């Protein structure tokens with residue numbers, strides 16, 4: 001692979017409650033963001049080459065993951081890009097509904113990274129609605145996120161927006177594969193330990209002895225955006241107009 005070793009500039013974005021939850025434990029999707037925060041995410045999407053979410057988020061939230069603003073879609077088209085970024089998900093089980101909005105919405109490429117053990121199942125159920133990618137795990141192992149992002153780079157992805165969920169965000173942060181974290185904080189508590197927290201347990205590169213750099217803060221209606229540099233490659237201007 002020509003681009004082996006290179007990875008996209010990777011921006012992680014999510015919104016959590018004051019007590020650090022990404023969701024509650026009910027089957028309904030919990031809205032944490034404000035309108036202004038959703039607009040921030042839309043601007044990030046408009047600047048992205050690809051949007052990545054875990055299969056858990058595809059199943060739990062059924063997100064469309066498309067650029068919503070017509071003006072931003074037109075800007076992308078003027079730049080010779082697809083109207084909305086490519087969509088990427090990853091799965092070990094390959095139990096995804098081909099009717100999910102991830103696959104049915106947006107005129108763009110959809111990629112599903114799956115483990116070799118479930119490749120046949122993934123091809124059978126999703127091969128008609130997405131490109132199924134294999135070869136990024138060792139036998140019997142989960143996908144290697146480093147290999148996945150390198151493969152995305154080889155496919156031309158230079159700006160990768162990661163919108164969750166906790167499992168995917170945790171792995172990328174712990175592996176040092178993220179460059180920027182945009183963490184929005186919503187002004188309420190979930191108070192339910194059965195719900196999904198922002199991050200899993202793990203050994204993160206930032207701790208009491210090595211603090212991440214706060215690169216900006218912004219109020220977005222009643223939500224506060226915290227922007228952190230989480231790699232040496234962090235560049236305040238990298239994402240253009242979305243910068244705080």
Ligand SMILES: NC(=O)c1ccc[n+]([C@@H]2O[C@H](COP(=O)([O-])OP(=O)(O)OC[C@H]3O[C@@H](n4cnc5c(N)ncnc54)[C@H](OP(=O)(O)O)[C@@H]3O)[C@@H](O)[C@H]2O)c1
Pocket residue numbers: 013014015016021022023029030032053054055056057058060061090091092093094095115142143144145163164165166167168169171196
């Ligand atoms: N507030 C926010 O900003 C926000 C954003 C996004 C999501 N969420 C919430 O987050 C929750 C979902 O988070 P989550 O942590 O459960 O799910 P997730 O991170 O979206 O997806 C986890 C799934 O991705 C696949 N996966 C992850 N790493 C893998 C690897 N290395 N190899 C193979 N497959 C891998 C597995 O899929 P399979 O199980 O298919 O094998 C795994 O179960 C939902 O409650 C959602 O509402 C909140």
